[in-house]
Amino acid sequence: MPFVQFMETALYCPKIGYYERTHEVVGRAGDFYTSASAAPLFAELVAFQCAEWLLGLDDGRLMLVEAGAHDGGLARGILCWLKEHRADLFKRIQYWIVEPSEERKAWQKANLDEFAGQVWWVGALQDLPPVRGVILSNELVDALPVHCLAWNATARKWVELGVGIEGGRFIWLELPQPTFDSSTEMRLAGFEISPGLESILPDGFIIEISPAARQWWGSAAVKLERGYLLTVDYGLAAEQMLAPQRSRGTLRSYKHHRLVADVLENPGEQDITAHINFTQLQIAGEEAGLKTDPVLSQERFLGQIVRQTLANSTCFGGWNSKRAQQLQTLTHPEHLGRPFQVMVQHRP
Ligand SMILES: C[S@@+](CC[C@H](N)C(=O)[O-])C[C@H]1O[C@@H](n2cnc3c(N)ncnc32)[C@H](O)[C@@H]1O
Incomplete structure (x- = not known):
């Protein structure tokens, strides 16, 4: 099967997929931290920024998605x-x-019991009403399935990688034909491979492409009538993905907070993730008419919010040592501050 199908099944197969079995895979007792699970301050700073954005929009019904x-x-x-x-704003927000x-959805309902009546669920972006407000995600896009392409330097073409079985183990193999429109998706992902680059790209160089990410972001952009589309994630621009040090691609697996050498091992038992391609998201959002802010590291993005909270401390709450320590975790370049990047597009 193409790798994209392996990843989709391993992560999302009902009942046994990695993200379907238990919610405990994220956080201390699980396999990896996200900023949201590592520090409550992350939600507070994001809430502050969303409130600022929402207050800048017209009156009327406001949505946080x-x-x-x-x-x-x-x-x-x-x-x-x-x-x-922000009690007044809170009352106006869905x-x-x-x-x-x-x-x-059941895990979320249990956790959000206190806010019953103010939280709505939909199964897909298409089911949302037009959004006036903010559409946000933290480490969503890196969990969407990707196709893997390997460069064949002799034939000067990209070959799609798939997964087979040998001796009871899953193995990588080359598929005879791509199972998707790879040249269109590469163009839409911002991969410009000039003849000069083709002549020096090493044999076996790997890139990942996620049509699912492009479609997801494009659909979110179309839904956004007015406001902001925000995502926080590991990511690179397309041209950075073609840098020599990225020759093995960005696909990774995590288990118990450790990198696992074999992404194909233990499907459903370990996380599988790939860096998101900010160029791809930028193109998809701009095609839907959105404007793009420069991509910032989490360190800089949260730093900007912190400066606003200091100018407006009565409504954020004081900075105690606990919050300061959490800020270190979220913004230290060696910790979560540099690896995570923030992309914001908006429709004025
Ligand atoms: C890495 S976790 C991030 C969890 C959380 N946002 C956080 O920051 O702790 C990615 C989550 O996205 C979910 N997911 C994957 N595809 C999705 C989709 N199309 N729509 C909504 N959620 C999705 C996964 O099931 C998983 O719960």
Whole structure:
């Protein structure tokens, strides 16, 4: 099968897929931290920024839409902060969660019990009403399935990688034909391979492409009538993905907070993730008429929010040592500050 199908099945197969079995895969007891699971301050700062954005929009019904909400922890943190610090705005906000999985929806409902009546669920972006507000996600796009392409330097063409079985183990293999329109998707992902680059690209150089990410972002952009589309994730621009040090691609697996050498091992038992391609998202959003802000590291993005909170401390709450320590975790370049990047597009 093409790798994209392996990844989709390993992560999302009902009942046994990695993200379907238990919500405990994220966080200390699980396989990896996200900023949302590592520090409650992340939700508070995101809530502050969303409130600023929402207050800058017209009066009327305002929506906060989250996708990839997992167990609802980030939603809960945002709603708690808004309720406490922006009570008037809080009353005007509808919080929507885009969640295709019934299993995860049940985890979220349990976690957001306190906000029943103010949180709505839809199974797909297409089911949302037009959005005036903010559509946000944290580490959603890196969990969407990717196709893997390997460069064949002799034939001067990209070959799609698939997964087979040998001796009871899953193995990588080359597929005879791509199973998707690879040249169109490469163009839409911003991969410009000049003849000069073709002549020096090493044999076996790997890139990942996610049509699912492009479609997801494009659909979100189309839904956004007015406001902001925000995502926080590991990512690179397309040209960075072609840098010599990226020759093995960006596909990774995590288990118990450790990198696993074999991505094909133990499907359903370990995370599989690939860096997102910011150029691809930029193109998809701009095609739908959105304007793009420069991509910032999480360190800089949160730093900007912190400066706003300091100028407006009465409504954010004081900075105690606990918050300061969490800020270190979220913004230190060696920790979560540099690896995570923030992309914002908006429709004025
Ligand atoms: C890496 S986790 C991030 C969880 C959470 N946002 C956080 O920051 O802790 C990615 C989540 O996105 C979910 N997901 C994957 N595809 C999705 C889709 N099309 N729509 C909504 N959620 C999706 C996964 O099931 C998983 O719960």
